[in-house]
Amino acid sequence: MEQEKVSLSAVVKAKGLTKAFRDCLAVDAIDFSVFKEECFGFLGPNGAGKTTTVRMVSCFIEPSSGYLEVLGREAQKEPRLIKARIGVCQQENNLDPDLTVEDNLRVFARYFDIVGKDAKARCEELLHFVGLYQKRKSAIDELSGGMKRRLMIARSLVNSPDLLILDEPTTGLDPQARHQVWESVMRLKKEGTTVVLTTHYMDEAAHLCDRIVIMDKGKIIVSGSPKELIRQAVTSHVIEIYSGSPGIEGYLKDKGLAYEKTLTHFFVYSQHGPQAFEEISSKFGHGISTLRMANLEDVFLKLTGRELRE
Ligand SMILES: Nc1ncnc2c1ncn2[C@@H]1O[C@H](COP(=O)(O)OP(=O)(O)O)[C@@H](O)[C@H]1O
Numbered sequence: 123m124e125q126e127k128v129s130l131s132a133v134v135k136a137k138g139l140t141k142a143f144r145d146c147l148a149v150d151a152i153d154f155s156v157f158k159e160e161c162f163g164f165l166g167p168n169g170a171g172k173t174t175t176v177r178m179v180s181c182f183i184e185p186s187s188g189y190l191e192v193l194g195r196e197a198q199k200e201p202r203l204i205k206a207r208i209g210v211c212q213q214e215n216n217l218d219p220d221l222t223v224e225d226n227l228r229v230f231a232r233y234f235d236i237v238g239k240d241a242k243a244r245c246e247e248l249l250h251f252v253g254l255y256q257k258r259k260s261a262i263d264e265l266s267g268g269m270k271r272r273l274m275i276a277r278s279l280v281n282s283p284d285l286l287i288l289d290e291p292t293t294g295l296d297p298q299a300r301h302q303v304w305e306s307v308m309r310l311k312k313e314g315t316t317v318v319l320t321t322h323y324m325d326e327a328a329h330l331c332d333r334i335v336i337m338d339k340g341k342i343i344v345s346g347s348p349k350e351l352i353r354q355a356v357t358s359h360v361i362e363i364y365s366g367s368p369g370i371e372g373y374l375k376d377k378g379l380a381y382e383k384t385l386t387h388f389f390v391y392s393q394h395g396p397q398a399f400e401e402i403s404s405k406f407g408h409g410i411s412t413l414r415m416a417n418l419e420d421v422f423l424k425l426t427g428r429e430l431r432e
């Protein structure tokens with residue numbers, strides 16, 4: 123019974139979902155479900171397979187193998203019906219530079235057979251929603267990066283989708299613009315839209331997502347709510363110590379404290395963070411270390427490593 127309830131409320135179901143390109147296994151047999159009205163995030167470094175995964179869910183590309191169901195329909199069998207009921211905001215800006223802000227929406231509405239008065243009303247509503255009504259007559263190249271992104275989001279909402287897919291919605295935006303995009307997503311979520319997003323920003327995932335998966339090299343390496351993941355993967359506190367002070371590493375070793383070493387810092391993971399912090403501060407001085415709560419970035423770095431990706 124419980125099983126049935128869960129499967130009925132799954133908006134996306136993937137089992138063994140795989141995508142192989144000629145020379146690369148971009149998505150390697152992943153399983154996940156996205157439930158109604160949640161915000162579900164795919165995190166991972168560049169090349170992890172996030173875009174490929176959401177492009178399969180968006181029915182832009184076909185899986186090589188595995189099972190994929192979106193809004194109760196099999197992606198390989200009924201892609202057109204699925205596409206009619208989802209909204210997709212792709213990673214790259216693909217607004218039409220020859221059209222005004224409002225005409226970008228109008229043209230899109232026409233794809234969904236929304237025309238005339240209905241189209242006008244829907245487009246105005248969306249322009250208000252993303253705060254671009256004043257800019258409706260502007261050309262695309264007059265918009266800032268954040269405005270373009272918001273227009274992309276508005277466009278993806280033209281058909282009032284049951285599922286909204288956002289591929290790196292805030293990459294490259296300044297902090298103000300990021301927060302405006304976050305606000306739009308939060309409002310949509312509040313109104314009951316199911317959202318799937320990809321990001322490599324940990325704070326974004328922690329802020330917006332009810333559940334996340336972390337992907338690396340085409341596989342899901344961990345899944346859960348941001349809080350659960352932090353609890354499972356790292357300790358509650360992290361001490362960051364500037365590594366210039368002599369004797370620190372020897373001290374950490376002597377005390378048996380788990381730590382990670384970077385060029386400039388030691389990151390100490392201890393179940394007794396505050397106590398260890400006090401001891402370090404009294405021994406080495408107060409200015410060289412900080413105590414903070416563990417966050418999703420710690421989980422991410424622990425699981426995917428610190429080396430740079432392409
Ligand atoms: N159309 C394609 N043809 C060949 N390889 C691709 C194609 N699209 C993506 N890839 C490869 O698949 C892997 C995953 O890419 P992608 O899904 O874009 O990752 P992410 O979005 O997590 O950065 C990368 O190694 C990428 O080079």
Ligand SMILES: [Mg+2]
Nearest residue numbers: 172173174213
């Ligand atoms: Mg991507």
